[in-house]
Amino acid sequence: MDGARLGDTVRALPEAELLVDARARIGEGPVWDERSGRVVWVDIEGRALHSTDPDTGATSTQPMPMPIGVAVPRRSGGFVAALEDGFYSIDADGKTDQIAEIDNRARGLRFNDGACDPAGRFLAGTMAYDFKPGAGSLYRLNPDLRVSRLLDDVTISNGLGWSPDGGTMYYVDTPTMRIDAFDYDVGSGAMSGRRPFVEIDGDGRPDGLCVDVEGAVWIALWPGWSVRRYLADGTLDAILPLPVAQVSSCAFGGPALDQLFVTSAWTNLSDEARAAQPLAGGLFRASVGTRGIPRGSFAG
DSSP states (O other): OOSSOEEEEEEEOOOOEEEEOOOOSBEEEEEEETTTTEEEEEETTTTEEEEEOTTTOOEEEEEOSSOEEEEEEBTTSSEEEEETTEEEEEOTTOOEEEEEEOOOGGGTEEEEEEEEOTTSOEEEEEEETTOOTTOEEEEEEOTTSOEEEEEEEESBEEEEEEOTTSOEEEEEEGGGOEEEEEEEOTTTOOEEEEEEEEEOOSSSEEEEEEEBTTSOEEEEEETTTEEEEEOTTSOEEEEEEOSSSOEEEEEEESTTSOEEEEEEBOTTOOHHHHHHOTTTTOEEEEEOSSOBOOOOOBOO
C-alpha cells in the first residue's frame, strides 16, 4: 500500500460526512478558531476565507483580493494569511493589509499551505503555478513581523505540524511523496536533522496534515480519496475514507478538539469526474476516536 510499516490491523474508519457542500475549487488550510468556535478555512482559487459553524454548517465568507493559501487566527485579533504575494493581516470585516511582500508574482509563484508553531510563529510555503520543480520556498513570519526564508528548492510546499511536545516538525513537499520530520527548537524556531518520516507509494500524494494527542500524524492524500493516520513510529494505523478524490487538508476542531475537519477540491477534474464526485470541494467532518492538539495562533 505504501512505504510505511503496517500495523497488525489497519483500521478502516467510517466515511467522513459532508458538513458544507461548498464546491470549493481548492479548499485548504482548516484551523479551529477557539475564539469563535468555528472552523476557518480557505478556497485558494476561489479567493475566499470561510468560517463554518461546526454544528450547523452555516458558513460566512470573506472575499480576498487574490489567491489565499492559508489563514490563521491572530492573538491580537483578526487573522494573518499567506496570500499570493506575501503575508497579510485580515480584520473582522475582511480588510487586508500587507505585512510583508514576497516576490512571487514575477516568478509565477503563489503561497500554499502553512501553520503556526507552538510559539506563535507563522510558517507558510510557496509553489509555482506551472509546478516548476524547486521553484518554491518555505518562509516564516516572526511575531516581530520580520520574515525568514527557511527552505529553498521546494516544489509544492504543503502540510505542516508539530508533535505534542513541539520537538518534532512534520513537513510535506508533495512531489517527494514523503512526510519529512525535523528536530525543532520551539524556543528559537531552529530546524535540523531533516529525515523521512513516511514515504507514500501510489494511492495519492501527500497534502495537508495535522497531529493528534498521541503524536500520530493525519495526512490528506490527493487524489487518494482518504486521510491516513500514521503512528509516531511511522506505522500506518487507520484510513478515513472520503467520497471525493482530491482530499487537501485536515485539522482537529470542536470544543474538545475531537472532530476531524477535512477540506477537498474540484479543480482539474473533468466533467465526468465532477459528475461522479458531486461533493468535491466540500468540507467534511468525522469522529475518529482521538483528539487533536491545539494549533498555534500567530503571536504578532
